[in-house]
Ligand code: HEC
């Protein structure tokens with residue numbers, strides 16, 4: 001790890017510690033639902049996206065949602081569409097939005113999932129240890145996202161981004177995990193995840 005990377009990781013950890021002290025902060029899901037009215041235009045009603053390039057938020061771990069919003073707000077993770085919507089959120093907003101979206105039930109996208117590719121994807125997710133961090137059912141935990149039922153094209157873009165080091169990654173673990181993946185692997189994994197309930 002380079003020195004800049006270490007310093008960045010520490011700065012981010014510091015930010016996280018001050019902004020998000022789980023589970024000490026009592027989050028208000030009802031207030032989050034109010035605040036989410038602007039989000040659903042892109043992320044879909046209840047955070048279930050029907051746009052292949054926009055991620056679903058329903059059923060993501062609360063800590064993951066709040067952390068990513070913080071990263072967008074602080075300009076660590078950047079996206080032309082998303083960043084403006086995080087810019088003015090307070091720490092309370094981040095937690096309330098997270099509390100709202102985490103309790104929504106995700107309906108996975110109805111893309112034509114290929115059975116052969118699905119088997120291959122399941123095998124790869126074991127072989128490359130995706131399940132070690134994202135959980136045996138790929139439902140995510142703490143700051144690690146749920147992959148099951150996520151939009152396929154979105155997953156592919158993110159995996160390519162981690163591999164190329166263009167997607168911001170707090171501790172570099174995901175960037176390392178993406179290095180051995182070929183384009184065919186990415187395709188099979190994304191197909192597998194998006195078809196999972
Ligand atoms: C104009 C469309 C748009 C709006 C409105 C919008 N987002 Fe997003 N959001 C996106 C896109 C596109 C991405 C994926 C960015 C990328 O590719 O890195 C994203 C990513 C995210 C992520 C990261 C999810 C993940 O799986 O990594 C979170 C969390 C998020 N948005 C929350 C919100 C919240 C909360 C709001 C409302 C306050 C909101 N978004 C409003 C388009 C939007």
Ligand code: HEC
Pocket residue numbers: 055125128129130131132133134143144145146147150155158159168169170171173174177178181189
């Ligand atoms: C050592 C733990 C670890 C392993 C192993 C791991 N991941 Fe991750 N993954 C993470 C973390 C942490 C994040 C969130 C990174 C961030 O935004 O800072 C993440 C993010 C992702 C995302 C972005 C999803 C979103 O909604 O934005 C995808 C896709 C992903 N991982 C797929 C995989 C796949 C496929 C594998 C196996 C090849 C894998 N991960 C292995 C920890 C891991």
